[in-house]
Amino acid sequence: MNDRTQLLGISNAIVDILAHVDDGFLEAIGAPPGSMTLIDREQAKEIYSRMGPATEMSGGSVANTVAGFANLGGDAAYIGHVRDDQLGEIFNHDMRSLGVNIRLEPAPHGAPTARSHILITDDGQRTMQTYLGSCTELATADITDETVRAPKGILIEGYVYDIAEGPALSRQAMDIAKANGTIVALSLSDSLCVDRHRAAFLDAVRDGVQIVVADEDEINALLETDSFDATLEALKDFDNLFVMTRSEKGSVIVHRDAHVVQPATPVEKVVDTTGAGDAYCAGFLYGWANDWSLAESARLGTHCATQVIQQVGARIEPGLLESYKSSP
Amino acid sequence: MNDRTQLLGISNAIVDILAHVDDGFLEAIGAPPGSMTLIDREQAKEIYSRMGPATEMSGGSVANTVAGFANLGGDAAYIGHVRDDQLGEIFNHDMRSLGVNIRLEPAPHGAPTARSHILITDDGQRTMQTYLGSCTELATADITDETVRAPKGILIEGYVYDIAEGPALSRQAMDIAKANGTIVALSLSDSLCVDRHRAAFLDAVRDGVQIVVADEDEINALLETDSFDATLEALKDFDNLFVMTRSEKGSVIVHRDAHVVQPATPVEKVVDTTGAGDAYCAGFLYGWANDWSLAESARLGTHCATQVIQQVGARIEPGLLESYKSSP
Numbered sequence: 001m002n003d004r005t006q007l008l009g010i011s012n013a014i015v016d017i018l019a020h021v022d023d024g025f026l027e028a029i030g031a032p033p034g035s036m037t038l039i040d041r042e043q044a045k046e047i048y049s050r051m052g053p054a055t056e057m058s059g060g061s062v063a064n065t066v067a068g069f070a071n072l073g074g075d076a077a078y079i080g081h082v083r084d085d086q087l088g089e090i091f092n093h094d095m096r097s098l099g100v101n102i103r104l105e106p107a108p109h110g111a112p113t114a115r116s117h118i119l120i121t122d123d124g125q126r127t128m129q130t131y132l133g134s135c136t137e138l139a140t141a142d143i144t145d146e147t148v149r150a151p152k153g154i155l156i157e158g159y160v161y162d163i164a165e166g167p168a169l170s171r172q173a174m175d176i177a178k179a180n181g182t183i184v185a186l187s188l189s190d191s192l193c194v195d196r197h198r199a200a201f202l203d204a205v206r207d208g209v210q211i212v213v214a215d216e217d218e219i220n221a222l223l224e225t226d227s228f229d230a231t232l233e234a235l236k237d238f239d240n241l242f243v244m245t246r247s248e249k250g251s252v253i254v255h256r257d258a259h260v261v262q263p264a265t266p267v268e269k270v271v272d273t274t275g276a277g278d279a280y281c282a283g284f285l286y287g288w289a290n291d292w293s294l295a296e297s298a299r300l301g302t303h304c305a306t307q308v309i310q311q312v313g314a315r316i317e318p319g320l321l322e323s324y325k326s327s328p
Numbered sequence: 329m330n331d332r333t334q335l336l337g338i339s340n341a342i343v344d345i346l347a348h349v350d351d352g353f354l355e356a357i358g359a360p361p362g363s364m365t366l367i368d369r370e371q372a373k374e375i376y377s378r379m380g381p382a383t384e385m386s387g388g389s390v391a392n393t394v395a396g397f398a399n400l401g402g403d404a405a406y407i408g409h410v411r412d413d414q415l416g417e418i419f420n421h422d423m424r425s426l427g428v429n430i431r432l433e434p435a436p437h438g439a440p441t442a443r444s445h446i447l448i449t450d451d452g453q454r455t456m457q458t459y460l461g462s463c464t465e466l467a468t469a470d471i472t473d474e475t476v477r478a479p480k481g482i483l484i485e486g487y488v489y490d491i492a493e494g495p496a497l498s499r500q501a502m503d504i505a506k507a508n509g510t511i512v513a514l515s516l517s518d519s520l521c522v523d524r525h526r527a528a529f530l531d532a533v534r535d536g537v538q539i540v541v542a543d544e545d546e547i548n549a550l551l552e553t554d555s556f557d558a559t560l561e562a563l564k565d566f567d568n569l570f571v572m573t574r575s576e577k578g579s580v581i582v583h584r585d586a587h588v589v590q591p592a593t594p595v596e597k598v599v600d601t602t603g604a605g606d607a608y609c610a611g612f613l614y615g616w617a618n619d620w621s622l623a624e625s626a627r628l629g630t631h632c633a634t635q636v637i638q639q640v641g642a643r644i645e646p647g648l649l650e651s652y653k654s655s656p
Binding site: 053097 | 385422
């Protein structure tokens, strides 16, 4: 099948609802600071009713990456499940306005579009209470030759494994990819998500996934290692390309015993680290999709992450590629 | 009727949809930079489809004032018309989370909740394309002894006169206020709105309204004057209290030939002037509702406006009253 798409994301389509809270709020709802907790509809209602005034914007980890990839000028597509409600309309609008090809129509029934209540404490830390809603209805039936086609790469979100049919639909995407010569990347999402799905992730990494995108904690969780050296040693056993972000330590691209090390760019003031990894991933995959070297791809990823941590909000702004090309 | 409410707002309940655009965008849709244009549902769909990724937050001029008033600790209530859709839920949530008593239930049918597409150009200017949707269904039937009660003050938004039953429902609110000894304030909204409804506004100001809240342009439009001196001269003929904001020139409270002058507070950097007048109004009315002097009320109004122009977003943050009390 002919397909000019460079990157297809498959992930949870979520609208973020952001509000400032005090530490007592997190205690009252029993949420560890910085955690991401899945909640049900009743809990979502309860938390929303207790939250202060909020701001809404499209979110979701891999959705942020796909939006950033399109914003850089890449040819992107997206599979995620939303309802035909106002939040679903907002989510699809924000993707489409960047040129992302939305492959699933909003569902005319079922649970409402997913929302993540993002509780920001005074120290800038974000604690997420996520109601998956319509996302949970993503099914293997949605992953077809027609919706997947033959992109250069597919990026699957680890959180998709939290959905009932998540492991099966991910496998289906890998099978379609294999038949078409499409490369599959897996984002590990967060270390608790890795704990929930370690066996399934390892199966996928051993068979079906070629690129693993993750921060150091997530890779440590996957390999059950506890030091950078131990992780590098363990990675020698894998054929995959590992794209590992390490916060202020920069990033490392690992392929067996070969490493590309990219330092972080020092910034005067970190405003908000949310989405730094997703933005890095957007930049890296843009380079990769355009046949740049790993080092150049890592450099663009760093450039994207550097911008995102200096702003409020996880999605990268237009013009990033231009500012990258003119940077020293 | 016993009512502890200090301020009841009656206005258009709107969710803002904010996005950055380039100047060509405004030209393409034929919108003068800085203008507020009322659009219909089809135009709203068209503009939204052309807009880039956006952020959503509750807005509306007098709604911002009521939210700010409640945030300062005032006892506030609100009458505005939303649908029982997700944007309506967001609007009511944001008001209720500040303790505002919402007097109308969301409508189970009719037009969707209003949204204002706020197009931000590189110079920071905001151009608004507003689809009034559910707001237009606010009716005299919604303005009753039960919904209005007997607050200390009612603040009516000039934009309400753009609604079919707006003039009639405003008059009804004034009649209920008169019967209860409630003071009525009218916000003039914007100078084009004054042009649209000058005769009706003057009628209201002559009979029914005791306080007029407006910027200098709006008062000039109302009185058809073209200089500050001419305006002050013309105001001598009115019994109303005029609360006039003048941007960097500060504000003036005028009652016949008596003036209270409050200079603006210099700030290092103006980030976004949106909502400055609404925030000033919140502070001023908070002082007024608590029997502060006009000078002290104007000083709190200025403090609120000073905060709002140094942030993105029109609504004031909690803790403003504390920072005011500790300011020199």
